[in-house]
Each structure stands twice: as C-alpha cells, then as structure tokens.
Amino acid sequence: GDSVTQMEGPVTLSEEAFLTINCTYTATGYPSLFWYVQYPGEGLQLLLKATKADDKGSNKGFEATYRKETTSFHLEKGSVQVSDSAVYFCALDYTNYQLIWGAGTKLIIKP
Amino acid sequence: DTAVSQTPKYLVTQMGNDKSIKCEQNLGHDTMYWYKQDSKKFLKIMFSYNNKELIINETVPNRFSPKSPDKAHLNLHINSLELGDSAVYFCASSQDRDPGELFFGEGSRLTVL
Numbered sequence: 001g002d003s004v005t006q007m008e009g010p011v012t013l014s015e016e017a018f019l020t021i022n023c024t025y026t027a028t029g030y031p032s033l034f035w036y037v038q039y040p041g042e043g044l045q046l047l048l049k050a051t052k053a054d055d056k057g058s059n060k061g062f063e064a065t066y067r068k069e070t071t072s073f074h075l076e077k078g079s080v081q082v083s084d085s086a087v088y089f090c091a092l093d094y095t096n097y098q099l100i101w102g103a104g105t106k107l108i109i110k111p
Numbered sequence: 112d113t114a115v116s117q118t119p120k121y122l123v124t125q126m127g128n129d130k131s132i133k134c135e136q137n138l139g140h141d142t143m144y145w146y147k148q149d150s151k152k153f154l155k156i157m158f159s160y161n162n163k164e165l166i167i168n169e170t171v172p173n174r175f176s177p178k179s180p181d182k183a184h185l186n187l188h189i190n191s192l193e194l195g196d197s198a199v200y201f202c203a204s205s206q207d208r209d210p211g212e213l214f215f216g217e218g219s220r221l222t223v224l
Contacts, residue, residue: 034212036213046213097167103151
C-alpha cells in the first residue's frame with residue numbers, strides 16, 4: 001500500500017547550516033505531497049505542498065521538489081535558524097480525506 | 112481569533128474515568144478530524160466527519176466516540192480510560208477543495224494515571 005518514509009532524527013545542525021530532510025514515498029497513483037511542521041507545544045501546520053511531478057513547493061525559505069522518477073520529496077533550506085527547530089512531517093494524500101504520514105523528523109538547531 | 116480551538120489543553124485523570132475533548136473551527140471548513148499523537152510523535156487518524164457525517168472511522172476502541180453536532184464542532188468522548196490512551200489528541204479541519212491542507216488545533220494532552 002501507499003507509504004511515506006522519512007529519515008530518522010534527531011537531525012542536529014548549527015545555525016546557518018544547509019538542511020536536507022529526506023522523504024520518499026510509495027503510491028499507486030499520483031498523490032499530492034506535503035510537508036508539515038510542528039513547533040514545540042503546538043499543532044502541526046502546513047509548510048509547503050506540491051501537487052504534481054516536478055512541482056516545487058516553497059515557503060519560509062524551505063523548498064521541496066516532487067520527483068516522480070525517484071519517488072522523493074526532500075525538504076531543503078539553505079541556512080537554518082534556531083527558530084527552525086521543530087518536528088517535520090512528510091505526507092501524501094491517500095484519499096480525499098486521509099493523509100499517509102511519515103514518522104516525523106526532529107530538527108535541532110544549535111546557535 | 113483561533114482558527115481551530117480545542118479544550119481542554121491538558122487533562123490528567125485516573126484509569127477508568129470518562130473524559131471529553133471539544134473542538135471548534137471558525138474557518139467554515141466542511142471536514143473535521145481527530146488525530147492521536149503518541150510519545151514518539153507518530154500521528155494516527157482516528158475519525159473524520161464531513162458535514163456532520165462520519166466518513167473515516169479507523170480501528171479505534173469503541174470506548175472512543177466522536178460526535179459532531181454541527182460542521183463547526185467535533186467532540187471526542189472517551190470512556191473507561193486506560194493507561195495506553197495517554198497521548199496528545201489533535202483536532203483538525205480542511206475544506207473540500209483542498210482536503211490535504213489540514214488546519215490543526217494546539218492539541219489536548221491526556222495523561223491517564
């Protein structure tokens with residue numbers, strides 16, 4: 001069945017480092033792909049999305065490109081800040097009302 | 112105004128008790144959800160209602176009962192609480208034209224002693 005696999009965390013980086021969080025998926029169709037972010041003590045919020053192959057989603061300096069050939073949707077940011085410390089979730093839409101979620105990757109940014 | 116609000120934010124209770132969590136959204140969305148997040152941050156969908164109709168009912172003990180009095184509200188009642196019910200419960204909503212874009216509440220942390 002459909003699934004999402006994310007790199008295990010925690011990922012620990014220094015401020016201003018380059019970030020990549022890997023996400024790969026398996027799907028029978030052509031799902032939309034999402035990155036959500038959960039800051040400490042808060043609910044999840046949508047960070048970015050892509051709805052078809054080769055689309056690039058971007059927001060707040062984060063980017064991810066929908067790669068059909070490698071079934072990937074890796075999250076990147078050129079220069080991270082302490083305020084980016086959070087848990088990041090990759091997801092795909094399985095049906096109209098159900099997302100398949102990755103396990104989440106905790107990101108820790110040290111000053 | 113908070114878009115998706117849940118109450119209470121914290122619940123601490125004894126095994127065997129019953130508790131309820133309330134959720135309200137003021138976004139005009141048609142669909143509302145309950146998710147459970149465990150201590151490892153793993154997310155599991157429990158229920159979803161679209162215009163007050165139950166559309167997702169995952170394998171959840173029947174001690175959990177959702178109720179949607181109108182499309183802006185979705186409540187969760189839990190009977191006979193067990194230790195394993197300790198988790199953070201999130202309410203979320205979405206609109207039909209963008210069902211993958213969920214708006215989450217801040218969560219309700221349930222601790223069962």
